Amino acid sequence: MNIYDIAKIAGVSHTTISRVINSKPGVKEETRERILKILDEYAYFPNSCAKGLASNKNKIIGILLIDVRNSHHTDTAFYIEESFAKLGYASIIAACGWDDSMQDEYLRVMASRNVEGLVLIGSRFQNDNAQKSIKKYFNDKPVVIANGYLPLDNVCGVLLEERKAVSQVVDHLVGKGHRNLAFINDNCTVSANNKQQGFLDGIQKNDLLWNEKNILDIHTRYYVSKEETEKLLREKPEITAIIYSEDILAVGGIKACYSLGLKIPEDISIIGFNDSIYSDISTPTITTIDNRTHDTGEYCSKALHSMLNGETVEPVYHLEPTFKIKESSL
Numbered sequence: 001m002n003i004y005d006i007a008k009i010a011g012v013s014h015t016t017i018s019r020v021i022n023s024k025p026g027v028k029e030e031t032r033e034r035i036l037k038i039l040d041e042y043a044y045f046p047n048s049c050a051k052g053l054a055s056n057k058n059k060i061i062g063i064l065l066i067d068v069r070n071s072h073h074t075d076t077a078f079y080i081e082e083s084f085a086k087l088g089y090a091s092i093i094a095a096c097g098w099d100d101s102m103q104d105e106y107l108r109v110m111a112s113r114n115v116e117g118l119v120l121i122g123s124r125f126q127n128d129n130a131q132k133s134i135k136k137y138f139n140d141k142p143v144v145i146a147n148g149y150l151p152l153d154n155v156c157g158v159l160l161e162e163r164k165a166v167s168q169v170v171d172h173l174v175g176k177g178h179r180n181l182a183f184i185n186d187n188c189t190v191s192a193n194n195k196q197q198g199f200l201d202g203i204q205k206n207d208l209l210w211n212e213k214n215i216l217d218i219h220t221r222y223y224v225s226k227e228e229t230e231k232l233l234r235e236k237p238e239i240t241a242i243i244y245s246e247d248i249l250a251v252g253g254i255k256a257c258y259s260l261g262l263k264i265p266e267d268i269s270i271i272g273f274n275d276s277i278y279s280d281i282s283t284p285t286i287t288t289i290d291n292r293t294h295d296t297g298e299y300c301s302k303a304l305h306s307m308l309n310g311e312t313v314e315p316v317y318h319l320e321p322t323f324k325i326k327e328s329s330l
Helices: 003-010 014-021 029-041 048-055 071-086 100-112 128-137 162-175 190-205 222-235 247-259 277-281 293-308
Strands: 060-065 090-095 117-121 143-146 155-160 181-185 215-217 241-244 269-273 287-290 316-319 322-324
Touching (some): 060 071, 071 117, 117 293, 143 293, 162 190, 162 287, 181 190, 181 222, 222 241, 222 247, 241 247, 247 277
Parallel strands (some): 155 316
């Protein structure tokens, strides 16, 4: 059923129906109430796509992330979707995976859906291929990147000071008497590299003895972390603290320590990253770096909404993570 069918039933012009739907003046109250009743009876709602074509605004944004299994990224997407829903927007949320060609394809798909603006979640989008795709498909629309940045006029980046945060955690551990530290990292992204560099900064700043075998790069899987942590601690039992780039990896580390008969935190301290639900449901709870998911989502939402309204925003906004001491460290 379309607007002309409703107009015929109501015995008025389609222009009058349009005025009622869009809450415009010029319609008698009695007529307005009668039309609203008919609209409700026939469960009629306007075609948002058609309205979007007419006004060039369809109140839809796109949210693109790498992997929906990453709770940190999905939490950020949740906050953004929630914020825009309150503003009357719908969100199209998709995950494109790690392949560069799929990033390009999903950016093309988002553009084909005529979204008004786009949020990219994760530093994995901070690469040349993503930049080319944005210039190709979103050159005239606002784009915000959570924990990433690209040097384009229509892009705003929200960057987390992860390198600084990990370096400060090393300072904290050294202050507690730890001298033999290890770092277990996940997939190779800008974010992962920043965390690892922060660890190296802390090692150098505190003049600690260093062995390149104290850094492991693994897949973001609990069981892989367990296996690799066990192997590391069998080879280097002198390690007294391990920093993990993700909380889920730290959970694997805790299981590994238990299997080796190590007490936490008496024998070894475990540090995670993200302050995710994993850090709270683990036994013991995991000391972690809080990368302020809610604040990231909130600022991404504010920045994109401002850009959609034609306002100027700073190209880069910096957020500093915080350190939350729980049961897994002294």
